[in-house]
Amino acid sequence: MGEDPHTATLTGLLSERAQGSPDREFLRFGDDSWTFAEIDSWTSRLAHRLIEVDGVQAGDRVAIMLPNVVHWPVVWLSALKAGAVAVPVNSSYKRADLTFLLRDSGARVVFTDHERAGLLKEVTEAEAELADLRIVDVAADGSAPFPATAPAVRPTAETLANLQYTSGTTGFPKACMLTHDYWVRLGWTCAALTGLGSDDVLLTAQPFSYMDPQWNTALALTIGAPLVVLPRFSASGFFADVRRHRATFFYVLGSMPTLLFKQPPSPDDLDNQVRLVLCSGVPVGIHAQLEERWGAPWREIYGMTESGVDLFSSVDDVDAVGSGSLGLPAPTKQVRVVDPQGADVPDGEPGELIVSGKPLMLGYWNRPEDTAKVLRDGWLHTGDVVVRRPDGGIQLVGRIKDMVRRGGENIASAEVEAALERDDVVLATAVVAEPDETFGEEVKAYVQLAAGVAADRTTAARIVERAGRQLARFKVPRYVEFVTDFPRTPSERVSKPALKARAATEPGVSFDLGARRRTDGTPATPSTSADFLGIDLVRGVAVLTLRRPEKLNALDVATRLRLASAVREAGTGENVRGIVLTGEGRAFSAGEDLRSVPTSYAEVRTAVESFHDITRAIVQTRVPVVAAVNGLAVGGASEITLCCDARIGTPATEYYQPENGRGITISNASSLLLTRLVRNHAMRMVLGSPRIGAEEALRIGLLDEIVAPGELVDRAIDLIFEWTPENNTTALHLALLRPRLDEIEQAFAREDVAAQRAWESGVFSAGIDGFWTAKGAGK
Template sequence: MGADPSVATLTGLLAERARRSPDREFLRFGDESWTFAEIDAWTSRLAHRLIEVDGVQPGDRVAIMLPNIVHWPVVWLSALKAGAVAVPVNSSYKRADLTFLLRDSGARVVFTDHERAGLLKEVADTETDLADLRVVDVAADGSAPFPATAPAVRPTAGTLANLQYTSGTTGFPKACMLTHDYWVRLGWTCAAVTGLGSDDVLLTAQPFSYMDPQWNTALALTIGAPLVVLPRFSASGFFADVRRHRATFFYVLGSMPTLLFKQPPHPDDLDNRLRLVLCSGVPVGIHAQLEERWGAPWREIYGMTETGVDLFASVDDADSVGSGSLGFPVPTKRVRVVDPQGVDLPEGEPGELIVSGRPMMLGYWNRPEDTARVLRDGWLHTGDVVVRRPDGGIQLVGRIKDMVRRGGENIASAEVEAALERDGEVVAAAVVAEPDETFGEEVKAFVQLAAGVPADRTTAARLVDRAGRQLARFKVPRYVEFVTDFPRTPSERVSKLALKARAAAEPGVTFDLGDRRGSAGAPAASSAGVLDVDVVRGVAVLTLRRPEKLNAMDVATRRRLAYLIRKFGSGENVRGIVLTGEGRAFSAGEDLQAPPTSYEEMREAFETFHDITRAVVETRVPVIAAVNGLAVGGASEITLCCDARIGSPAAEYYQPENGRGITISNASSLLLARIVRNHAMRMVLGSPRIGAEEALRIGLLDEIVAPGELVDRAVDLVVEWTPDNNTTALHLALLRPRLDEIEQAFAREDAAARETWESGVFRAGVEGFWTAKGTGK
């Protein structure tokens, strides 16, 4: 790349291109195009007009309120040639937003078209502090009589070029102060990391008032390639335009990749010249299919208005496809992942992404406090929560301000949205926090459905169930509201501020699905008879009462157990929980008298075991397993996530899965090794019966007490661990395994379970078990 760009300003880049390749195409709007020389001459004439007619001096602000027409980049480059500062204005702004932006920026001149001129004149006439605002209609910009050579004004790399207002998703927008160096360095960096050159054809469909067409313009000037600008983004017609213009490169963000993917496949999908697609936030689940369908690499690029470009997944990095990786820092940037105190975090720990290097904004216009809050000691705090991957790359978790805080858990809205949007019945989704008396906030999803899908409770439940297979239980939406569209920012992101305001003003039908994930409403009563609840000295004692079946648990019982653990786990009504069984068995785990008959049933069986582990780990109170006898399979695994295990002399652990074609399923691949270390391999592969004394020796049990004292001792332990004014909940959270580690174990175990099902090993193992039982073996 070299140390610095060879040309320091955007206007210098344009002059250089006009000199070296005057007749090469630069800008294409619809069926019309303009060369570098034509745009250079036009912008010089208009810059003279700004200086001589409008009295624009260096540093004055010139606003641009136009749709995607060629006059937009022409006015931008003309203002820069006059030494002015461009102020892009969203062409759809109404009076309040427009007044704020014009007043905040102090614009002296605004260029617009006939459709918007009336609104601008009305604002200028009624707002006394905007009375001197000059409104210029680009249809007659008055540039023709002026010379086609640039004015004598000579901006430098540090000259302010733009007041670029952010999208304003969380309040009034702030203007980032961007210099010529910012734009030149952004185009220079993107050219270097992508390998694009003069033979490429760039294409953009976002509004020009937003960043993307502007940095695409800087890229086109850097590499000497044409830029095609579409009037707007249309998912249905986008790839027809890509083919028609023979585009080799484009950039999409937000919901755009999902909307493109959900268009019906077309025989001409592969009939294109694409070499590279850059995207921000491509859904992990469809990333590989996007590449396959259109025959070009789709790679992540990360940046902000404040920082330009920071991270990039290399074209050669095929391993990034579908991984969720944002890539690695570009050569001009350094990145860190830090906690709220600014301390660097290790690999895998979520924290805020902070960035240093160039390009970088100077700060926020008229907002020194906001600048000081975001720019600290040379590092810009992005507000994005990320983790550093094992390969050193960066993976996005979500926005600090776009999180749902449910109980003690932080839920990234982006993760839940991605899970919902992978569903073929969903066009787009937006997740917000809904106030909740119990948990503080609950997860609410606004969902836009595909054509023909009914917007009813059945659909809502189906979508939540499918999303729940990809998410931790506490992340699954409780509320679903269907919408026909979303209010969006100019960058095609959903404006959640506007969405919530619209929902408050015009509330739709919201489906409460809390009973489908255990947060409200008990499971079917059919399981109540085999799982009793007693409260002893302020401790909830949950007892499996199916002794004739060794307390084996069917799906309904496991759901009820997870529900009760969550019900009592908040600590509002009891100080702890004890799990035990009646008769000679703690539990025989899965009820093999009613084994799954399909993969879906097996997946549900695994998930209900998983959910008990989640429920235990999420509690704010101690959970003690009182192991009164035989603990087999999944029941043995359930005890592993408890905070202590107390057994009677009859306690016996048995993990027979390996000989039955079943896999361990309740995060044992993590929890068992955590407790018994190298004994885990022998327990699972050899399936020995481990009695109470050996269980105590290797760590499966913490104590052995007389049978009649078992539950009382477990209750005593809960009381001992929960004194008045305690910090028990905080210590439990610190000492227990992390839920994300448990979820990773679930994913590994689910993959193994699928393999046993698809290979037939599972079915053969269960049939072999019953054959052996029938012959007395």
């Protein structure tokens, strides 16, 4: 490796690549790509704009709030060329997170897109400290008139490059101060450890505001290889993208390996060019199977935002597969395992992992006390408890930190607690990690309620919903347990170990807001809604497929919420031109999963509301939504198709709305939507509950077309292309042509009243019992 990288700055690396191999591909987003020379010129022009238009001076902070688009790395590198410090912002942040980060960083300029500009404007108008913050829409970045040569600013290895926010060990997010040397050395170290070169193709799917795409960019600049950036991680479509782009390397962490492994095996699994996968937290039990299935080494790498890469399992170390080892120290790092007094512990005994060497952060921005706690005598205290194995490798045991790590996301308990405790009905909370098979850990909140507030599911859901308006989705608690008080330390802090120990022997009233239930009402295995919903990108269209064919794609609450979320994510039009909803097997969906039987009206309301949520999501999208109705569409699933902009079926398509006949609920929203589509036929469909086959559905206007089963999804995609020509005004027309949301909300309100009456009268339960009785009799 040598003693040090030959180039000291990221901008210097880009300049070298632009001069030495100007026409080589550097960045690829979707079907578009840019060479090293193109990115070098663009970033130089934008750096001039920052200096001459925005008045950015050396050391000023430039925030970036964007999804995975090419403008993200362009703004990053442009800010560095201007001598500024980049401040990555999670593009899913809501007002509370965003306000804190912008105030804490002291950003002068923020680059964003049209979708997020409104939120930023609200924040700047509400916060006097942010009144002078300049908001730049990347759609018109204003760089074109400026010179394509870099400004005279010359950063050095020690020049601050990023304020990279991380949840740290406790409290609200802290910004790690990362220099040019940090990034250059991180790319240089990873290049040496992996043996990657200019013939490789790197691929990343994580949000660019996180560390991983950024160090992948540094790696690409180091070795002169292209970096492919996916819009987001999709387990169902990930390896199709790996094959399409002929990627040879990628990095995954958290729940990503598990979600990939849970995808159905395919004959194409070994059809890829991958020669190395790096991962953090790969599940020991499936490590060898991951390698066998996709035919490449998967090797563990360990590090933190504060320290870059610390531990690494080499490609040649086959004994590390499935061992749980995090590997050996990287050549530029030294590690120790110490007790609370800082003394080294013997091999095999647990202690805290501490590291030194390069790269390493300078400290936490404006937090000297926090810096002093973590950086002591040149050693970074990671907060992770490990043991040193006989072979010298390091194995993780647990964490000292008060953190939840959900699917690769670091979540500070204190931040979630603060959001929960803003609710008037909450006296105090304590947030902890709950083990989870898919995500590694889930967020659990212990909640002490104000006097007189009912400790029921409705209250739990309401508290979590309110907190969710302030938090990113991944931070919202899944589990809520109500307690009457908290065990406390002598300093009056909540003792979370004592709290969890007490909950194990004397649990309070608990709710899993994402679990299915068996027919006897007892909790079942937590719902892994990701398993039941496939999300694929086909010709620029998001195809959302219900994948539970053995249950006729019956929907539980968790799957419905996941579907609504996926519709909203795709519905912005930012990365797709339309959405297709379909099912796997012989049914679009059998509607409500009647094995998830509600045990209270609060659960009935939650179930009904989750169907409402899908309707809201669909009618508020900015892109066309087409239902590809491959078979039976029952009840609430039928209603999902009705709020789509078109319905295409096959000869096997059949509509059935049995609610009125069973007394389960009254589909007021269906009544409203059906009347728009089929006029007088709506009355008999809702009140008479007939089965409507494909031909009749086409005749009365319930279906727009009937095609062969093998052509269904392709035809739905073709229709979206017809409706979204270049320079179109589709979004405007959709808002005019669709039913008004206030009308639908009125229908929902009537349905809620009817559902409550059905529950309280016993008709709801009787309808479900009648269904199971008839099913048992073979009817």
